[in-house]
Amino acid sequence: MTTCQDPIADGTLLDYWARDLADDDEVNRVEEHLFVCGDCSARLHAMASLGAGLSTLVRQGRVAGIVSRALLNRMQRDGLHVRLYTLTPGETVPCSVFPGDDLVVAALRADFSAVQSVSLSVRGPGDSPFSRIDNLPVSRPDGELFWAMPAAAARQMPSMRLELTLASADAVRAELGKYVLEHTASTPPA
Amino acid sequence: MHTFVDSSDGDLARAVTARGAPRTGEAESELYRRFAPRIRLYGLRYLRNEDAALDLVQQVMLVTIEKLRRGAVRDVDQIASFVLGVSRTMVKDQKRLEWRREKLRETFMLPDTVAAPAGDAALDVDRLEQCLARLADRERIVVLLTFYAERTAGDVAKELGIKEGNVRVIRHRAVERLRMCMTSGEAAQS
Numbered sequence: 592m593t594t595c596q597d598p599i600a601d602g603t604l605l606d607y608w609a610r611d612l613a614d615d616d617e618v619n620r621v622e623e624h625l626f627v628c629g630d631c632s633a634r635l636h637a638m639a640s641l642g643a644g645l646s647t648l649v650r651q652g653r654v655a656g657i658v659s660r661a662l663l664n665r666m667q668r669d670g671l672h673v674r675l676y677t678l679t680p681g682e683t684v685p686c687s688v689f690p691g692d693d694l695v696v697a698a699l700r701a702d703f704s705a706v707q708s709v710s711l712s713v714r715g716p717g718d719s720p721f722s723r724i725d726n727l728p729v730s731r732p733d734g735e736l737f738w739a740m741p742a743a744a745a746r747q748m749p750s751m752r753l754e755l756t757l758a759s760a761d762a763v764r765a766e767l768g769k770y771v772l773e774h775t776a777s778t779p780p781a
Numbered sequence: 782m783h784t785f786v787d788s789s790d791g792d793l794a795r796a797v798t799a800r801g802a803p804r805t806g807e808a809e810s811e812l813y814r815r816f817a818p819r820i821r822l823y824g825l826r827y828l829r830n831e832d833a834a835l836d837l838v839q840q841v842m843l844v845t846i847e848k849l850r851r852g853a854v855r856d857v858d859q860i861a862s863f864v865l866g867v868s869r870t871m872v873k874d875q876k877r878l879e880w881r882r883e884k885l886r887e888t889f890m891l892p893d894t895v896a897a898p899a900g901d902a903a904l905d906v907d908r909l910e911q912c913l914a915r916l917a918d919r920e921r922i923v924v925l926l927t928f929y930a931e932r933t934a935g936d937v938a939k940e941l942g943i944k945e946g947n948v949r950v951i952r953h954r955a956v957e958r959l960r961m962c963m964t965s966g967e968a969a970q971s
Contacts, residue, residue, distance in 0.1 A: 601953065601956075601957070602949070602953050605952060605953055605956060606934075606949070607826070608826060609927050609933060609934065609952070610933055611933050611934045611935075611949070622823065622865055623861075623862065623865065625819060625822070625823070626816075626819050626823075626861040626862070626864060626865040627790065627861040629815065632818060632819045632822065633818075635822055636818060636822055637960070638956065638960075639822060639825055639826075640903075640904050641904070641909070641928075641956065641959055641960065641963070642927070642928035642929075643831075643904070643928075644904040644906050644909045645909065645913065645924060645925060645928045645929055646928055646929045647904075647906050648906055648909060648910055648913060649925060649929045651906075653906075653910050654913075654921075654925065655914060656914075656918050656921060657918045657921075657922065658922065658925070659922050659926065659940050659941065660940070661926060661930055661932065661936075661940045662922065662925055662926060662929070662930055665929065665930040724918050727918050727919060728919065728941060728942060728943055729942065
């Protein structure tokens with residue numbers, strides 16, 4: 592077996608896998624090459640394995656940070672148990688994690704109409720930093736921001752108060768909302 | 782001693798066609814070893830299901846080897862194109878079948894089952910989880926929407942309110958960072 596003399600670019604392989612190649616001719620050209628070339632086929636295999644691993648993580652609820660509405664919809668369609676707490680600015684919501692939950696998500700509502708991107712700061716007891724997300728673009732003026740935590744991680748947390756602050760990350764920083772999650776530790780099974 | 786490992790695809794196909802010749806079985810095994818991973822990837826790309834992709838491998842290789850044995854492949858030097866052609870036909874048939882199954886599911890609300898692809902079981906998902914956590918939030922959402930939710934760059938662009946070209950750039954960078962993290966042991970050290 593020889594090393595490929597004309598390897599398909601990584602970006603093209605990725606576009607092929609994601610069904611983003613511009614036209615059928617391009618798809619055919621890539622497929623013809625993949626079937627004769629072990630090197631490029633192996634590179635695509637590595638990329639596909641990575642993708643399969645990411646899907647496995649999501650299906651096990653092992654995703655933390657900001658997620659999108661489409662991602663949540665797909666998770667729920669796949670049978671993941673997503674515990675969703677919706678908060679409006681100034682609201683305090685009691686929360687916990689229950690048996691069978693895979694993912695805990697806080698849906699933060701705010702007026703995003705005048706902002707391009709936002710930052711989210713989460714602080715725990717004694718104003719200690721818990722999580723911080725900077726410069727995240729927002730797409731919908733009337734939307735929500737979804738902050739996710741694996742249920743397995745939430746189960747390990749003691750009862751605590753989490754303060755979340757959402758602010759615009761544009762040139763002029765403006766607070767969009769403060770929210771409080773009153774977390775009650777889950778009771779271990781008897 | 783000559784082994785089929787170094788033979789061209791055409792020579793391999795010729796060896797399978799030469800019925801009664803010594804070591805035909807060896808040539809068939811090498812042909813299978815070489816093409817099975819490529820057919821599986823092709824199946825995953827179109828069917829997005831590991832079991833269906835593995836079924837496709839069996840069916841395509843069966844047809845290919847039978848046709849070669851009967852001398853029914855016109856140009857053995859183009860065996861890769863032949864295998865690709867058979868794969869295309871069979872995927873079309875399977876998609877038609879899947880479409881019918883989907884209609885049945887919609888009608889009778891059969892529960893969906895979700896399983897991790899067995900073919901990628903070797904991937905260290907614990908490490909991948911750490912690597913995923915190291916990505917910027919936007920990168921993480923883009924790769925999850927691409928690989929898990931199976932969204933095209935155009936879909937992701939609409940979802941996140943950014944340009945399609947930007948999605949491709951972010952996706953490419955994120956995959957590269959994941960790949961580097963997985964191979965360098967960066968995550969394991971943290």
